[in-house]
Amino acid sequence: MAYSKNDKVLKEAASRLKSLGIRPLSHRVAVYGHLMHVNNHPSVEEIYSELKQSIPTLSKTTVYNVLDHLCEHHAVRKIVIEGREARYDAMTHDHIHFKCNTCNLIYDIEQPKVPQLNLPAGYEVTTTQVYIEGLCPHCAKHMH
Amino acid sequence: MAYSKNDKVLKEAASRLKSLGIRPLSHRVAVYGHLMHVNNHPSVEEIYSELKQSIPTLSKTTVYNVLDHLCEHHAVRKIVIEGREARYDAMTHDHIHFKCNTCNLIYDIEQPKVPQLNLPAGYEVTTTQVYIEGLCPHCAKHMH
DNA sequence: ATATTTGCAAATAATTTGCAGTCGA
DNA sequence: TCGACTGCAAATTATTTGCAAATAT
Numbered sequence: 001m002a003y004s005k006n007d008k009v010l011k012e013a014a015s016r017l018k019s020l021g022i023r024p025l026s027h028r029v030a031v032y033g034h035l036m037h038v039n040n041h042p043s044v045e046e047i048y049s050e051l052k053q054s055i056p057t058l059s060k061t062t063v064y065n066v067l068d069h070l071c072e073h074h075a076v077r078k079i080v081i082e083g084r085e086a087r088y089d090a091m092t093h094d095h096i097h098f099k100c101n102t103c104n105l106i107y108d109i110e111q112p113k114v115p116q117l118n119l120p121a122g123y124e125v126t127t128t129q130v131y132i133e134g135l136c137p138h139c140a141k142h143m144h
Numbered sequence: 145m146a147y148s149k150n151d152k153v154l155k156e157a158a159s160r161l162k163s164l165g166i167r168p169l170s171h172r173v174a175v176y177g178h179l180m181h182v183n184n185h186p187s188v189e190e191i192y193s194e195l196k197q198s199i200p201t202l203s204k205t206t207v208y209n210v211l212d213h214l215c216e217h218h219a220v221r222k223i224v225i226e227g228r229e230a231r232y233d234a235m236t237h238d239h240i241h242f243k244c245n246t247c248n249l250i251y252d253i254e255q256p257k258v259p260q261l262n263l264p265a266g267y268e269v270t271t272t273q274v275y276i277e278g279l280c281p282h283c284a285k286h287m288h
Numbered sequence: 289a290t291a292t293t294t295g296c297a298a299a300t301a302a303t304t305t306g307c308a309g310t311c312g313a
Numbered sequence: 314t315c316g317a318c319t320g321c322a323a324a325t326t327a328t329t330t331g332c333a334a335a336t337a338t
Contacts, residue, residue, distance in 0.1 A: 025293075025337080044327080059295040064328070066293095081273075082224050084303070085327060098267060109267075115259050117274070122281025123242060123253075129225075129275045130261070137266025169312085169318075188302080203320040208303070210318095228302060228328070 009033045022073050030055060031066045035076055035090035041097075041106050043085040081131045094128070100136035107136060153177045166217050174199060175210045179220055179234035185241075185250050187229045225275050238272070244280035251280060 013033035014024040022028065030051050035042070042050070048063045067088055070076040077091040081099070087106070096109040114128050135143070157177035158168040166172065174195050179186070186194070192207045211232055214220040223241065224230045231250075240253040258274050279287070 023292090023337085027294080057295080061296075061329090062294055065295095069293095080224050080227070082222060082230075096261070096263075098263070101270065109263060111264065112261050115261070117240070117256050117259070117276070119240075119242070119253060119276070120255065120281075122284060123276075124279040124284055125276055126245065126278040127276070129277075131273045131275065132261070132263070132267075132269055132271070133273075134270040135268040137264075140266060140268055167312090167317090171319080201320080205304085205321075206319055209320095213318095230302085 007033070009037050012036065017075065020073055020075050022070070022075060027055070027058065027062055028066050028070065030058075031063060032070060032075060032090065035088055036092070039108070041079060041087040041089050043087050045085070047088070077127075079129070096130045096132060098132045098134065098136070100139055101133055102135060102139035105136065151177070153181050156180065161219065164217055164219050166214070166219060171199070171202065171206055172210050172214065174202075175207060176214060176219060176234065179232055180236065183252070185223060185231040185233050187231050189229070191232070221271075221273075223273070223275075240274045240276060242276045242278065242280070244283055245277055246279060246283035249280065 010029055010033045013036055014029045016036075017024045017028060017032055031047060034047060034051060044060065044063055044067065047067075048058065048060045051063070052058050067076065067078070071078050074091065077089045078086050079089055079097065080086045081097065094114040096112070096114060098107040098109050099105070100107070109132075114130050117125075117128065119125060154173055154177045157180055158173045160180075161168045161172060161176055175191060178191060178195060188204065188207055188211065191211075192202065192204045195207070196202050211220065211222070215222050218235065221233045221235045222230050223233055225241070225243070238258040240256070240258060242251040242253050243249070244251070253276075258272050261269075261272065263269060
């Protein structure tokens with residue numbers, strides 16, 4: 001999971017950051033590239049200990065700083081549905097989050113799409129998040 | 145906001161707890177009654193300092209214990225969309241949460257209803273939460 | 289040159305835990 | 314009586330802050 005400097009992922013990450021108007025500093029590129037690359041929803045701790053291996057000087061404060069910055073500029077999304085620690089998601093597109101109450105994994109659901117809801121007059125919607133809890137197919141199967 | 149022992153709210157709370165199979169101990173009734181009564185989404189701290197006035201022996205640990213218990217038995221819902229502190233909601237019915245990014249208030253939206261989503265085969269849904277961010281009518285008006 | 293970013297250590301804040309005493313059936 | 318509940322104090326955990334050094338343009 002350690003990337004070489006020339007990794008495609010990092011180049012792609014840098015270029016996306018640029019197009020979002022975010023200066024592609026090395027730590028930002030590393031964090032953002034990591035989020036783009038993994039499919040789970042890592043916590044600060046997970047991001048930190050993963051990247052620490054390839055960037056030994058990295059501090060956790062910097063991970064917090066970078067994530068805050070990326071959040072403010074809408075490059076990543078913070079999801080804090082439950083539990084104590086925030087999780088982060090490279091916001092490539094809207095999708096539903098599903099948490100299995102048995103295995104505790106969080107799944108990304110691409111279909112159906114996050115619905116467009118008609119709020120009462122006057123409300124202006126920026127983002128819509130849908131969070132579903134239940135039983136995932138794998139755990140449901142094991143119930144029998 | 146301090147209730148007398150014979151308050152309707154407390155009787156109603158006790159009876160709802162019973163029907164949910166939860167023993168209506170006094171602290172539970174107090175916390176649950178409070179959540180049913182207020183329309184905002186109080187944090188542990190807010191619940192604690194509010195109830196402390198009428199129940200001077202109350203400890204914050206107990207508020208945590210009671211809320212955990214009520215959550216497990218689906219009498220209340222924990223919402224931790226962002227920020228560090230969890231907020232709690234008496235789960236009388238499903239509704240959408242809307243957070244205004246300007247005034248930071250969280251609104252309950254009753255209409256439209258939380259949609260029923262058809263997940264891929266095998267997923268079993270227990271609860272669906274919808275969280276929308278944007279601009280509330282009041283703040284939108286002040287933008288001009 | 290100047291504003292931004294980094295990273296350590298310390299501070300803060302929310303929550304959890306250990307445990308002894310109390311309460312309810 | 315027995316298991317569930319309470320509440321204090323201490324521990325833990327995630328996050329924030331202060332500040333000095335390093336970096337980017």
